[in-house]
Amino acid sequence: MIREGTGIEIITGLYGVGTPEQNAIVDRIMGGARAAERFEVYFHWHNLLHELGHGIMWFYTADRPHPVDEEVLVNRFAVTYWRRYGQADKLEKLRETVDDAAGQFTRPVGEGVSAMEYAKQKWGQEELYNFNNYGWFQMSCVADVLREELDLRAVLEQMGCKILTEPPRKLLYYELNAETPEQIVADAVVVLREWGIELPGVSVTFDDDPNRHMCAIDGIEGGMG
Numbered sequence: 001m002i003r004e005g006t007g008i009e010i011i012t013g014l015y016g017v018g019t020p021e022q023n024a025i026v027d028r029i030m031g032g033a034r035a036a037e038r039f040e041v042y043f044h045w046h047n048l049l050h051e052l053g054h055g056i057m058w059f060y061t062a063d064r065p066h067p068v069d070e071e072v073l074v075n076r077f078a079v080t081y082w083r084r085y086g087q088a089d090k091l092e093k094l095r096e097t098v099d100d101a102a103g104q105f106t107r108p109v110g111e112g113v114s115a116m117e118y119a120k121q122k123w124g125q126e127e128l129y130n131f132n133n134y135g136w137f138q139m140s141c142v143a144d145v146l147r148e149e150l151d152l153r154a155v156l157e158q159m160g161c162k163i164l165t166e167p168p169r170k171l172l173y174y175e176l177n178a179e180t181p182e183q184i185v186a187d188a189v190v191v192l193r194e195w196g197i198e199l200p201g202v203s204v205t206f207d208d209d210p211n212r213h214m215c216a217i218d219g220i221e222g223g224m225g
Helices: 020-030 034-061 067-085 089-103 115-122 131-146 152-160 180-194
Strands: 009-011 201-207 213-217 220-224
Touching: 009 034, 009 131, 009 180, 020 089, 020 131, 020 220, 034 067, 034 089, 034 180, 034 201, 067 089, 067 131, 067 152, 067 180, 089 131, 115 131, 115 220, 180 201
Parallel strands: 009 201
Antiparallel strands: 009 213, 213 220
């Protein structure tokens, strides 16, 4: 490992327990009657692996890239992980969610500027970090990654991991519920160990803010969303 550390904490918001204003925004962007299911697929299936990707990069990447480029990489990690180990119906639901959500966000920048360009221009500025603007950036990024043809090994190597062995494929099936996020993360730690990637203890913490999703290393959030 490149860095020392004793723990990775994945912090993830919960659906429907935020303020009325927060809940209304989530419902609008996530599709109204379909919002609960889509929230679970996006945040408690895809995004858990996204946040774990930040933890991998903390421990295995000597020189981390610009945060926007890291966001692209960890989204690639989550997508390629689920392509190898996940259910096809959930990948399709993820694709449907990000495609539909794109039309629900208020675009914070003109048509000639991509979401990645906008995020690099505004990184570290308060304007970026609300549910609309940051959500538009992230879901645009996931939509772009879903159109790529990369595989998990290539992405892990991009993230700084030296892969000496490639384990066989297997299906990790989940009926998403309150207990699933912790199981998904625990299973991912086991899978990564099969690839030769060792991590310190990994935990999941739930938050009442549906917009709070991040990775903390040894209790330091470090802006990894």
